Each structure stands twice: as structure tokens, then as C-alpha cells.
Amino acid sequence: MRGLLLIDLDNVLHDLGAGALETFTQRACRQMTRIGATWSVAFVLNTETACRYELTYEGLREAGRQLGGAAGDPNARVEIGIALTMPQAADVLLARLAREAPSETSSGPYQRAIVFTGDHGLAAALGRELYGRNGCRWIQTRDHRWLGTEWHMPDGGKPVVRKAPPTQRSRQLRAPSSENSYTICVAPGLEKWAAGKGMDADSRQAFLALAADLEESPWLLSQVGATRSTLRGIGRLCGLPSAARPVLGPVEPRDGLEVRGNAAMPAQGRRPVNASVGIGAVRFEVSHTTVASRLSASVLESASAAFSLDRRGVMVGAALQQLALGCRLGTKTVKVRFSRKGDWLVAKVEHGSTSQPQAWWLTGETKVSSELRMPHPALLPTTIVVAATPIRPSASFAKRLALTSPVSAGDEVVVQAPIAAGTIGLALTQPTFGKARPVAIYSPARPLQPQDQVHIAPIQLVSRRGRLGAAPQELWSLPITVAQ
Numbered sequence: 001m002r003g004l005l006l007i008d009l010d011n012v013l014h015d016l017g018a019g020a021l022e023t024f025t026q027r028a029c030r031q032m033t034r035i036g037a038t039w040s041v042a043f044v045l046n047t048e049t050a051c052r053y054e055l056t057y058e059g060l061r062e063a064g065r066q067l068g069g070a071a072g073d074p075n076a077r078v079e080i081g082i083a084l085t086m087p088q089a090a091d092v093l094l095a096r097l098a099r100e101a102p103s104e105t106s107s108g109p110y111q112r113a114i115v116f117t118g119d120h121g122l123a124a125a126l127g128r129e130l131y132g133r134n135g136c137r138w139i140q141t142r143d144h145r146w147l148g149t150e151w152h153m154p155d156g157g158k159p160v161v162r163k164a165p166p167t168q169r170s171r172q173l174r175a176p177s178s179e180n181s182y183t184i185c186v187a188p189g190l191e192k193w194a195a196g197k198g199m200d201a202d203s204r205q206a207f208l209a210l211a212a213d214l215e216e217s218p219w220l221l222s223q224v225g226a227t228r229s230t231l232r233g234i235g236r237l238c239g240l241p242s243a244a245r246p247v248l249g250p251v252e253p254r255d256g257l258e259v260r261g262n263a264a265m266p267a268q269g270r271r272p273v274n275a276s277v278g279i280g281a282v283r284f285e286v287s288h289t290t291v292a293s294r295l296s297a298s299v300l301e302s303a304s305a306a307f308s309l310d311r312r313g314v315m316v317g318a319a320l321q322q323l324a325l326g327c328r329l330g331t332k333t334v335k336v337r338f339s340r341k342g343d344w345l346v347a348k349v350e351h352g353s354t355s356q357p358q359a360w361w362l363t364g365e366t367k368v369s370s371e372l373r374m375p376h377p378a379l380l381p382t383t384i385v386v387a388a389t390p391i392r393p394s395a396s397f398a399k400r401l402a403l404t405s406p407v408s409a410g411d412e413v414v415v416q417a418p419i420a421a422g423t424i425g426l427a428l429t430q431p432t433f434g435k436a437r438p439v440a441i442y443s444p445a446r447p448l449q450p451q452d453q454v455h456i457a458p459i460q461l462v463s464r465r466g467r468l469g470a471a472p473q474e475l476w477s478l479p480i481t482v483a484q
């Protein structure tokens with residue numbers, strides 16, 4: 001029997017202070033039951049957590065050995081998955097590690113799983129989507145959130161299988177025609193050349209230093225972390241630190257691997273595309289460089305000029321000045337769930353459990369979030385889910401991006417349920433090609449009834465004066481419309 005321990009360190013270490021990892025490990029071990037199983041222990045965290053708690057390779061591996069021992073396997077295999085500090089990036093990586101293995105050794109079926117996280121939604125999603133579907137129908141045996149949510153395969157059930165990275169196929173060895181780039185994407189035909197190269201990350205440095213390097217050089221994550229298509233880099237991370245510089249080893253073209261070229265980092269970036277390491281980075285094809293970015297490639301595509309770069313990547317303030325005010329930015333549309341949690345109205349970007357969000361709020365030059373909370377729960381009588389897209393709302397918020405409704409001023413919608421004056425409710429756009437889209441509608445002064453046909457405008461395009469003068473300022477960051 002095999003088992004998998006998944007630990008969301010961003011969450012479980014929160015507010016534990018000095019010695020947080022040791023404190024968590026001691027508490028979690030007391031909750032474990034020894035089971036005759038071979039365990040893999042996977043820690044997931046972002047770069048900020050690594051730096052804040054001064055985590056080390058040996059500290060993480062010792063914690064993994066203790067947790068595995070408490071579960072009955074003192075020789076548990078320990079995996080460390082690190083993600084860029086971006087919305088939900090670590091959560092997505094944790095969900096991927098439940099389905100994918102970073103190496104052949106840790107792949108295959110498993111029959112037990114324990115997830116340590118304070119994010120109840122994350123644990124519930126894994127139980128619902130992974131352990132409850134595809135005929136698995138696992139049984140949940142405990143739910144202590146920070147101290148473990150556990151499932152096991154019942155008699156006659158079906159195990160979950162972690163997929164191994166694809167096996168490297170033999171190809172003719174060739175080198176790139178030129179290495180005069182800041183970073184080189186390993187394209188088909190370059191796999192053997194790349195496989196024999198040494199790792200670009202300093203293999204002798206501390207884990208804390210690696211985390212700092214990833215923040216400034218996120219392309220390194222393709223070598224020691226997850227890309228959009230593989231977790232092979234986490235397998236390489238398992239061999240660090242190392243006195244000798246290890247070679248990269250097996251590489252597939254679709255891995256999204258990048259290696260350092262001979263050129264210095266350019267001062268400008270042109271033609272932005274998605275980076276292989278996901279959000280928090282962007283690749284500029286013309287400039288042959290991948291750099292850190294709090295703005296998505298889709299948003300940056302909205303400007304035709306080159307973008308200024310420094311050692312921290314895209315200069316956000318300068319980039320925002322190139323983006324038009326009051327216009328939808330990029331082509332990516334996401335779903336946003338409006339709900340009430342206690343004394344808060346909460347708007348949160350939804351995304352697939354194994355796919356990172358493609359749009360988010362920018363609330364400062366370096367601050368991004370997939371969730372906004374505001375102290376106005378009475379505005380929202382019921383939970384709704386609507387479409388959203390990025391927008392630069394106004395010059396008053398020079399370093400912000402909001403999420404707006406992807407409709408145009410003057411569009412007509414049909415109200416779906418009663419909406420009291422001064423509250424937010426749900427409407428549907430008129431069907432286009434057989435499909436209507438859900439829209440959040442705010443009616444500042446008059447009530448609306450089901451089947452009312454109303455002309456609307458995104459709130460970011462509506463003046464705050466007059467009937468909207470008393471509306472909370474936070475509404476202008478949300479993907480809602482205003483009844484006209």
C-alpha cells in the first residue's frame with residue numbers, strides 16, 4: 001500500500017512565528033496513525049514563505065522524515081515544490097502533485113492521502129474532484145484542516161495514479177544556432193544538448209537563496225520546479241544542494257525548459273507571451289528573455305510598444321502607463337464568485353484545480369490578489385458567479401488593475417431574480433450565437449424584477465457622482481455593471 005502526504009506550507013505555517021515548521025510538524029505528528037504503507041511527503045510553498053520562515057533543505061527533509069515516520073514509514077520520500085508568489089500558484093501545484101509525480105520513482109498508484117491545509121475549499125476540491133470521481137469513491141476518514149484531511153481507498157475501490165514525466169526519446173544531438181540570447185527555450189531537437197548542460201541555479205546555495213533567485217529570475221523555475229506541462233524540475237530539486245554542478249538530465253521539448261544564454265538581460269521586452277513557468281513571469285519572444293511580471297502576457301499584449309525591464313523584471317508603473325484607461329485589457333476572461341463570509345462581501349477568481357488563474361487584481365506595484373474582501377455584505381443577498389476581464393480603471397489608481405464585466409455600455413440584459421435597490425444581483429446578456437453570459441448588476445436607486453430588460457454599463461465607465469455618489473468605493477474594482 002502506498003500513501004501521499006500533501007502539505008500546504010503557505011497556509012499551515014501562517015502565524016506560527018519562529019520555529020513554525022517544527023511547531024507544525026510536532027502538532028501534525030501527534031495526529032498521525034501508523035499505517036503499513038510506503039509514503040511520499042510533498043511540501044508545497046511559494047518563494048515568500050521560504051524567505052519569511054527561513055526554510056532550509058535539511059529542515060524540510062527532516063520534517064518530511066518525521067511526518068512519514070509518524071505515518072509508519074521512516075524512509076518516506078520527500079518532495080519540495082516551490083512556486084512563484086502569485087495568486088493560487090501554490091494551491092494549483094499542490095493539486096498537480098496529487099495527480100503527477102516529479103520522477104518515475106514516485107509515480108504510480110496510491111491508496112491513501114492526507115492533505116494539510118487551512119484552505120478548506122482546496123481540501124474539499126481534492127476530495128470531490130480526485131478521490132470521489134472516476135470510480136475511485138474514496139472514503140474521507142477525518143477532516144482537521146491544518147492537522148490533516150484524510151481519505152483512503154475502500155475495499156474494491158480504485159487507486160489514484162500519479163503520472164510519471166514522459167520518458168526522454170532518443171533524438172539527434174544538435175546545439176542551438178546561436179546562444180546569443182538571455183535565455184534559450186529548449187525547442188525540438190535541442191533536448192540532448194540541454195540534457196548535458198549543467199544546472200544554471202547555484203547547486204551549492206541555501207534554499208533561501210534559491211527562493212530569492214527565483215523571484216528575480218523566474219525562468220530558473222523551469223529547471224527546479226513546475227512548468228505548465230511537467231513537474232520534472234521538482235525531481236531535480238530533490239538532488240540539491242550539491243557540491244558538484246548537476247546536469248539537467250532528461251528533457252522533453254514540451255517541458256518548457258529554459259537555459260541561460262550568453263547575452264545580458266535586455267533593457268526592453270517585445271512581443272509578450274505566456275512563460276512556461278506560469279503566472280508571475282512573462283516571455284518576450286523578440287527579446288529572447290523571460291522575466292518576472294505582475295502583469296499577465298495577455299494584459300501586456302494590449303500595448304504595442306516595448307516594455308522597460310530591470311533586474312526585477314517588467315517595470316509595472318511604466319507598463320501601466322502604456323495601457324489605455326477604461327478599456328478591457330487582453331483576451332483572457334475568468335469567472336469571479338461573489339459570496340458573503342461573515343461580515344464581508346468576497347469576490348474571488350475561480351480557476352481549475354490544476355490550472356493557474358489567468359487574470360487577477362493588481363492593488364499596488366507589487367501586490368496582486370485573486371480575492372477582494374469588503375465590509376459591505378448587505379450589498380449581496382445571494383451568491384453569484386460572473387465573467388470578468390482586466391481593466392485599468394482610472395488615472396486615480398495609477399498602479400492598479402481592476403476586474404470588469406466583459407460587456408459594453410448600453411448592452412441589454414435580462415434580470416434573473418428580484419434585486420432590491422442598492423444591492424447586487426444576477427442578470428443574463430441577450431443570447432449571442434445561442435449563449436447568454438451571466439452579469440452582476442447593481443441597481444443604486446430602484447428595485448428590479450425578474451424578466452426586466454435593462455440597459456447596463458460596466459461600473460468602471462460610470463461616474464461616481466449623482467446616484468452613485470454614496471456607493472462604496474470598492475465597487476469600482478469589481479466586475480459589476482450598473483443599471484441605466
